[in-house]
Amino acid sequence: MRKLSNWSPCLNQLRFSVTGLSSGGFTVMLGTAPPYLLSWSAWRLLSTVLPSRLYHTVDDCVYSVYQSMVLFFFENYTGVEIVIYGDIPKKKENVVYLSNHQSTADWIIADVLAIRQNALGHVRYVLKDGLKWLPLYGWYFSQHGGVYVKRSANFEEKAMKKKLSSQIKLGTPMYLVIFPEGTRYNPELQKVINDSQAFAAKEGLAVLKHVLTPRMKASHVAIETMKEHLDAVYDITVAYEGTLTAAGQRHPAPTMPEFLCKECPRVHIHFNRLDMREIPVEPVFFRRWLHERFEIKDKLLTTFYDSEDSEKKCRFPGKSQKSPLSLTKTLPSLLILGGLTLPMLLTESGRKLYFNTWLYGTLIGWVWVSVSP
Template sequence: MNPVLGLRHKNRMAFLSPHELIVTALISQLYVIIYGDLPKNKENVIYLSNHQCTVDWIIADMLAIRQNALGHVRYVLKDGLKWLPLYGWYFSQHGGVYVKRSAKFNEKEMREKLRAQMKAETPMYLVIFPEGTRYNPEIPKVIADSQSFAEKEGLAILKHVLTPRVKATHVAIDSMKDYLDAVYDVTVAYEGTVDHKGQRKLAPSMTEFLCKECPRVHIFIDRIELKDIPEEQIYMRRWLHERFEIKDKLLIEFYDAKDSKRRNKFPGKSVHSKLSLKKTLPSLLFLGGLTASMLLTESGRKLYVKTWIYGTLIGCLWVSIKP
């Protein structure tokens, strides 16, 4: 089976993987509560979010499909993910940007990739997780190191998110400032991730989420105009940290509010956002049926296995030459 599916969009091909289509189809029918400002129309945006688990990746798809922008979602990814079987190559070809941390960060390479996307007039829904890694309560050292770094730099110490890194965000905004419509500042919280002592637990895995072990996902969206974001990196760093301070306050209210009636929700108006089946079921049935039909025959199974084996080898070779 071809690992990606091409869908026409205004004379351009928007590539979706079966993973995106099928998982989005399943998750979109779960209990999703949206707060804040999510425009109905598609836009070219940078999407900044806190990061806790694999489901965070699909949250971007869930929001994009509500703007008829599914297929426009691209990610800034850790460099090691380019070796994922098939998907490492897929993300690279779909406009994803692989980056290394700290001193190994290649600013020139990232700018060149983004400029190539703009030159091709590629729709842009670029997802960045500025924390650089997941917030995991089961690895307290990462959280402690993040807080120590913030204290050393004279920044506010954050409880429910990690200290954000600014490089990828700055390069993305600076490179595409004349191409973007806005920046979406997204805060995600999962119900059921606090134990009986009120301590944060690990966010749900994809399997747990699909099995509805997480009752609801809450998504707070703040749409920010480009003119309200400082251009120089030193000032953008302060701005980004302030945005994460806002996230932290939202999450403190969500998890730790003294008034139990204020827990498990963000402040302000909210809507239970459930997609109609016609937006998701056709993709699920088509790709599920295509996969099943292949796996039911011996020749189909052989082709399926060969696609993964040889596709992975060719993909790894490709991204090692042209990331």
């Protein structure tokens, strides 16, 4: 320990950050998973004799409790400043949310917007197929209406249509989050960027600098299948402040652990609501339309990274507003889930149930996702 005390201040700061992270965000977010899933499972069992619509209504409420607890750590705890460009509708809408993808924290940004519309429980994701193997969460996201998709030639269009159509028949509120790039943009992975740009050039599309060439399949299937159910498409462009080096080069966006370590001072969110009448249905025209939307994102991000001022702050063009999140939106959820978790951990029988839920819940979830379409 004496050697550690002689290390540089930077390493001491890193140790402090990691300690704060492990004792705060991830510990609670992961630690509350078993009681949350047990509560949801009890409701799922009870709801088998109740109308499906009632099940989904309560499921959305339960889900919003968990996600607002997550936002306690990603907004209130970190103190990150949310800067929004554009006018977010105050009313709830059925939407497809299309965003650029650069960080493991990107899915949180959808929650950031949804909670400001009181639509947090409606958020569902189109996810990479491999994420269905996440312990506990992988299976639950599917139960909440999430869609797992494979890439390229393995994309199962019929399965996605079937899943979304079943949600529409139930009248399920939809805030469907899609990242059309399919993988994260990382300026350090130059081969991925080069391959993406080469694909665009081969297809006669504009070559993009700050985003990857979007793939259309999941977005097109979602919008085509739900076009009568949707109110709009939300076109979102996200930039994390502090990702520009002193030499003016872009470096990777913060990961979830880095975000929780308070390494991102501001998140800039450019919001654009698109009416469904603006979106072409025919695949060839939709592909061109989607690429044009990403050309706009690329220009916005170029402006963002070229606009650094004397205070090392970047911004998107246009008017913006800071949007702090009230503790009243998140703290009650933290107290509820903490209140469910602590009693389990304070008794021997509770701890046994807790760890068995992790073990058997994960195994049952893996069996379920491996046999379900």
